[in-house]
Amino acid sequence: MENIIVFCETRNGELCDVSLELVTKARLLAEELGCKVDAIVIGKEVSSLSKTLFEYGINRVFCADDERLSEYLTLPYTRIVTSVVAEQHPQIFLAGATNVGRDLAPRVAAELQCGLTADCTELRIGECEDTAGVKHENILLQIRPNFVGNQLTTIVSTSSRPQMATMREGVVSKQRVDNPVAGEIITINTQSLLTEEDFAVSILKREVEARKSNLKGAKVVVAGGYGVGSRENFELLYRLAELLHGEVGSTRAAVDAGYCDHSTMIGQTGVTVRPKLYIAVGISGQVQHTVGMEKSGTIISINRDPEAPINKIADYVIVGDARECVTHLIDQLSK
Amino acid sequence: MTKIKIALLIKQVIDTRISEGWAPGADGTVDRNALPAIINPEDLHALEQTLRLKEQLGGNAEIVAISMGPQRAAEALRECIWRGADDAVLISDRKVAGADTLATSYALALAIKKVGASLIFAGRQTIDGDTAHVGPQVAQALGIPQITYAEEVALEGDSLVVKRRLDDGFEVVKSPLKALITVGSSAAKCRFCNAKRMLRSRKAEIKTWSAADLDGDLSRFGLAGSPTQVLYSEPIVTESKGGVVLTSSIEDIATLVAELRSNHTIE
Structure with missing residues (x-):
């Protein structure tokens, strides 16, 4: 059975909360499907983050450790994620609906010619009938609010794999597993994979602004x-x-x-x-x-x-x- | 110096922004006809950036607004011309209808190639779809870099220097002139329609291209080329929790504060 792959975003060398929330959600989906959850982590010295991911139930971590990738860059990140997904054929691919995830996921979806649903607030496994009337089981039901009207819309991608979705931060709570997985780290050779053109856009300056408030954690x-x-x-x-x-x-x-x-x-x-x-x-x-x-x-x-x-x-x-x-x-x- | 051709991607949407000004019916649906059709707000922020860039290029650029939609979307394109765009193209054909973001970006990328534009601007996302997919997917289809969430775009030599918004701050990136840039609402507002331009191009003809004009793979247009399928939409009809209803009197509010204190909701 094909796995679920989660793109795990890092910020300042740490895993983002949204990624651990997604991993938690992916684990629940995987239990229903009888498959496992793998992660992709990209950045500088990120292989050490695998330990945390195993504590959250990740089976395999695809790790791209490269100092040129310490900050998110669209082109090299897209190439790495696309190559792992094309090789592993996951049935589901998830990323956080952050500025990074919303920059990366559509590009990966376009390259792989896959359906993608943005900003899901709920993901479930279920069955459905496609437009041709063919029944499908174990399909990812991608649920998001419809902005024109107070509606929740359920979207499916029955014909393309992986089924891709981004999910918003804070809609599920992150949770460790009881016993960490004795998982595997798979190193991606970025030197051979990435080309000079992948670095056509360069970061001149990056400034983190102090949070004006702690809205997310406020009582x-x-x-x-x-x-x-x-x-x-x-x-x-x-x-x-x-x-x-x-x-x-x-x-x-x-x-x-x-x-x-x-x-x-x-x-x-x-x-x-x-x-x-x-x-x-x-x-x-x-x-x-x-x-x-x-x-x-x-x-x-x-x-x-x-x-x-x-x-x-x-x-x-x-x-x-x-x-x-x-x-x-x-x-x-x-x- | 050869003229730089800049494509501006826009969409005509229903204005649902002032959400408190109108309410959906009991079943959660909205009377779309009751709301005005406008240019997607962030697309106007993108238009302003193209106009500023053209000024930086000493006018040595041609801005072509491109949209896909029904015939009436020509109004939105005409407004782009009134605001400063040089030309406009509408992709309108039943064969492209019902497209999801992948099929939309495929058609738009073909139109951009046909126009011959090398630099592309678009709004970050539309207020009806809110996916922010189309920009990056067009960039991927064209095989060019993308810079999303842009706030300021400056020309430096033969590069662009772009300030872009991040979740936790901002960054400044340097990009080649062959790129796609999406502009968010934190960027400068668009200038108004120019009265002279309005008079001159009141009835400006908007080129309309069909799916056949785009010379693409017909199976990748519209509904047929869309891997996502909307299964169903359910109105969110919430059962009332039956909360305590109070007036704005001092007595009622004093009682409420006392209750919140006694049940430790507030300290």
Whole structure:
């Protein structure tokens, strides 16, 4: 039985969380399929990361250790991944829906002429019927929100292998296996594989910006939507978040309206959060937002509209003006 | 110096951005006709970068906007001309309909070859598909480098120096002039339509190419050339949790804060 291959992304010499989450997910899929999970790791001195991957249940690590690859570069990474996949014929290939994964996966898919689904929020094994009416078993059901309308769309690729998908960070929790696998490291000879043209684009400068907030790991999130009404009102959310030792989040509509910075966006194209307390202020609750916060502990919705979709998933609904409600909350919490 | 031909890939989409301004029906579907058709927002950011590059080249460039879609997408291409593009091509044919990103990028790559463009710009992703696949897949089909998430593009000698957004910061890369660049919303906004251009090219004819004009493998176009298949879409109809409903009165909010404190939701 063909395996599942996960592209494991590294940052500053460490494995990214999203990669370990994907490996965890891939393991569950592999159990159902009765196959194993392999990983591809590319970078400088990355073979030492194999130990961690074995602890997460990886069977074989395809390792491309090359100091020219310490930072992600589209062309050489594509060539390495494509060559491993073409040689190993996995039935499924997964990568994180990060800036790197979303740069790499489509290129690999185009080279291999395979179907690819972006930004999945759920992956399952199931059966389906293709357009010609032929039944297929053990197919990867690739589920993602559909942006035009509150819908979840299930996509399959029955005719091409591997079935390829990118998955968002934070939708599954990473989990080690009870007993680390006595896995195998397979070294990729990058010297013979890569050509000079693969390095046509070079990095002149790279700057890591300090995270403005720790939204992903915050215990309390105060998030604002279009209904907050102004940038000035948005400042109140920062005061509320400060009182609760939390962070401020937002929706795409609030970002588009210029109320807050892009980095605060929660949802399908932003951060996925899972705080103990989520306060949604002036947020209607479109699916592209709720997929990023629905697993929160307690949800409070502050909305003028008693019928706002987000109220359905809220534990407390305060019907009223955003500014007034937030001001009252600040007053009460300051006591 | 020979003129550089720059292709700009655009898509006409339904404007769903101000999500609080409208709501889907009870079954989760949206009345598409109720929403305006626009140029995909990030494609406009890409257009601005092509115009800036043309200025840096002393005007020695030709910008050709290319789109694939129904006939009405010609409106979006005409708007590109009003904003500064030199020419426009629409790929419109039932044979290319129903394409996923792989089949779309195949058709676009053929059109780019036919136009003779060596440098390609596109928006990072569309607001209806949100996959960010088409840019990289066109680059792969053409066998050229790609630079995604670009914010600023500068010409330096016979290279491009591009600042691009990362998950945790940014990087500056140097690329040959033969490349595909996708531009995100963090880049500069596009300049407005030029009134003189609008008057001059109010009825500018948009070239329309069929699948046959692209001279490709017909089995790789449209639905037939699409390895992905949408199995089904289910409306997300959430059962109400039956949360406690409160008013904005001071009393109600004081009660809520007291409850959250007593059950240790907040410290």
